[in-house]
Amino acid sequence: MSADGLRSTPLHDRHVALGARMVPFAGWEMPVQYEGVIPEHLAVRRDRGVFDVSHMGQFHVEGPKQQELLQGLLSNDLARLSDGEAQYTLLTNDNGGIVDDLIAYRLGPFHTLLVVNAGNRAAAYAWLKEREISGSEVRDASDDYALLAVQGPTAIASLGLPEAPAFTHAMGEVDGVEVMVCRTGYTGEAGVELMCAAEDAVGLWDAVVANGTTPCGLGARDTLRLEVCYPLHGNDITSDTDAISAGLGWTCALEKEFSGVAELRRVKEEGPDRKLVAFVMDEKAVPRQGMPIHGGGEVTSGTHSPMLDLGIGMGYVPAASAAPGTELVIDVRGRPKRAHVVKKPIYTKSIHVKEES
Amino acid sequence: MAGAESYPEDLKYHPEHDWARVEGDEAVLGITWWAQDALGELVHFEAPAVGGLTVKDEAYGEVESVKAVSDVVSPLSGEILEVNEKAIDEPESINDDPYGEGWLIRIRLSDPTEVNDLLDVEAYRAVVAEQ
Numbered sequence: 001m002s003a004d005g006l007r008s009t010p011l012h013d014r015h016v017a018l019g020a021r022m023v024p025f026a027g028w029e030m031p032v033q034y035e036g037v038i039p040e041h042l043a044v045r046r047d048r049g050v051f052d053v054s055h056m057g058q059f060h061v062e063g064p065k066q067q068e069l070l071q072g073l074l075s076n077d078l079a080r081l082s083d084g085e086a087q088y089t090l091l092t093n094d095n096g097g098i099v100d101d102l103i104a105y106r107l108g109p110f111h112t113l114l115v116v117n118a119g120n121r122a123a124a125y126a127w128l129k130e131r132e133i134s135g136s137e138v139r140d141a142s143d144d145y146a147l148l149a150v151q152g153p154t155a156i157a158s159l160g161l162p163e164a165p166a167f168t169h170a171m172g173e174v175d176g177v178e179v180m181v182c183r184t185g186y187t188g189e190a191g192v193e194l195m196c197a198a199e200d201a202v203g204l205w206d207a208v209v210a211n212g213t214t215p216c217g218l219g220a221r222d223t224l225r226l227e228v229c230y231p232l233h234g235n236d237i238t239s240d241t242d243a244i245s246a247g248l249g250w251t252c253a254l255e256k257e258f259s260g261v262a263e264l265r266r267v268k269e270e271g272p273d274r275k276l277v278a279f280v281m282d283e284k285a286v287p288r289q290g291m292p293i294h295g296g297g298e299v300t301s302g303t304h305s306p307m308l309d310l311g312i313g314m315g316y317v318p319a320a321s322a323a324p325g326t327e328l329v330i331d332v333r334g335r336p337k338r339a340h341v342v343k344k345p346i347y348t349k350s351i352h353v354k355e356e357s
Numbered sequence: 358m359a360g361a362e363s364y365p366e367d368l369k370y371h372p373e374h375d376w377a378r379v380e381g382d383e384a385v386l387g388i389t390w391w392a393q394d395a396l397g398e399l400v401h402f403e404a405p406a407v408g409g410l411t412v413k414d415e416a417y418g419e420v421e422s423v424k425a426v427s428d429v430v431s432p433l434s435g436e437i438l439e440v441n442e443k444a445i446d447e448p449e450s451i452n453d454d455p456y457g458e459g460w461l462i463r464i465r466l467s468d469p470t471e472v473n474d475l476l477d478v479e480a481y482r483a484v485v486a487e488q
Contacts, residue, residue: 037423038398219397219424284445286401286421304400304423311401333419333426335403 009054010146010201018215026119028055031217041223041306043214044187048152050213051221054201057121057142059114065135066110073131074104075243077253081106086167086184090243090251091124096260097239100124101231103184105169117233146201150208151191158211161192175207186221188228188345223303227347229278229314235289236276236300236314245272275322278344281311285337287330293317294329307347362390365456369472370481371432379472384433387460388420388451391485397422399448404440411435411464413471420451433471435464
């Protein structure tokens with residue numbers, strides 16, 4: 001831990017040596033950029049990049065009743081998974097609010113691995129631990145692991161790994177380092193997340209970077225995820241927002257019983273009052289979190305899209321204003337700027353091939 | 358991305374990381390190498406209207422990078438004669454050439470004696486050294 005109370009990952013010295021700009025993030029000192037957000041973003045869209053996401057948390061949930069425990073706390077249906085598969089799911093509170101969004105990896109009938117957001121690690125762990133039932137045990141193993149996301153169209157081949165369907169995982173080896181290879185990510189590109197023992201992180205990082213993979217910081221991670229409309233917990237989804245309004249109904253198995261399901265069924269039945277929409281700016285301006293949207297809405301995430309060269313964002317608007325094409329006006333520090341709602345994702349490779357030059 | 362750190366000798370500086378190139382009763386204004394480096398790749402210059410006024414030490418516009426936005430503070434008071442359209446259309450030119458192609462606005466000074474309050478390059482370098 002550094003003098004200012006921030007934690008650092010096993011790769012901290014590598015980031016500094018590469019000239020990264022280090023910033024505080026969710027209690028960690030993390031690289032926001034190396035060469036720059038835009039070149040890092042383009043590297044991932046066109047080739048590949050590597051992100052240190054070792055700040056994320058890993059919980060082992062084990063025991064003969066582990067699935068029963070998780071089925072009552074997570075929104076998605078774990079029973080749909082076979083060994084070697086994973087799913088995006090939500091940890092919900094009794095009001096249907098989102099305590100965290102996470103990925104659950106089925107390691108066996110009595111063993112699930114949860115990868116949670118750094119900023120929610122303590123809250124998510126406490127939430128689960130307090131609700132343990134006999135025959136289940138939740139263990140925070142975050143400090144044992146490092147996690148590298150290698151993302152982009154050339155990522156998997158560059159690592160010498162076999163192609164595999166999205167949301168699967170398998171043990172593998174990269175440059176002599178044993179890794180859990182997860183076909184998951186937060187960029188909208190093909191790629192993997194490699195989980196390894198914390199003490200192997202430097203060797204794995206060096207091998208990936210030496211292989212010509214562009215080091216990428218949290219800045220590009222944010223622009224990449226926002227172009228493809230992956231929600232960020234704390235911005236777009238919180239313990240006060242529900243999955244239906246956020247457009248995450250597909251992660252909720254409403255036919256099963258879990259925390260907050262009654263409220264989610266009600267919202268689904270009655271229709272949400274407001275919806276999380278994606279939008280692009282029609283005038284030069286960069287929307288930011290917290291900016292009001294005229295007519296009773298608010299921006300929850302905003303940035304400049306490197307692929308579209310436009311301001312883009314997501315935000316909650318009244319349900320009547322949520323249809324693609326609806327014109328919005330965003331209050332950018334007192335200046336009204338025009339935008340319009342678009343279908344999610346904002347960026348897809350197929351319709352933007354012309355951008356690749 | 359931007360070239361090496363530089364602070365031309367012939368400019369006057371404001372401690373908020375803005376520069377002025379005074380030419381008679383007019384001045385060209387912009388942000389310094391340090392400012393563009395701190396912000397990162399710029400993606401937007403929110404420019405003022407031609408004909409408007411700048412007030413010394415007050416914001417006349419904003420420059421914005423992917424991650425951050427910053428006011429642009431005017432080192433001098435005056436009437437805005439011209440806005441650099443290239444800085445609006447290609448904000449990266451502010452990173453690439455902050456004292457040349459990336460200038461921001463040109464003004465007619467309303468009080469030329471204000472120039473005496475600005476920093477010379479040595480004094481500004483001392484400000485940067487403290488950051």
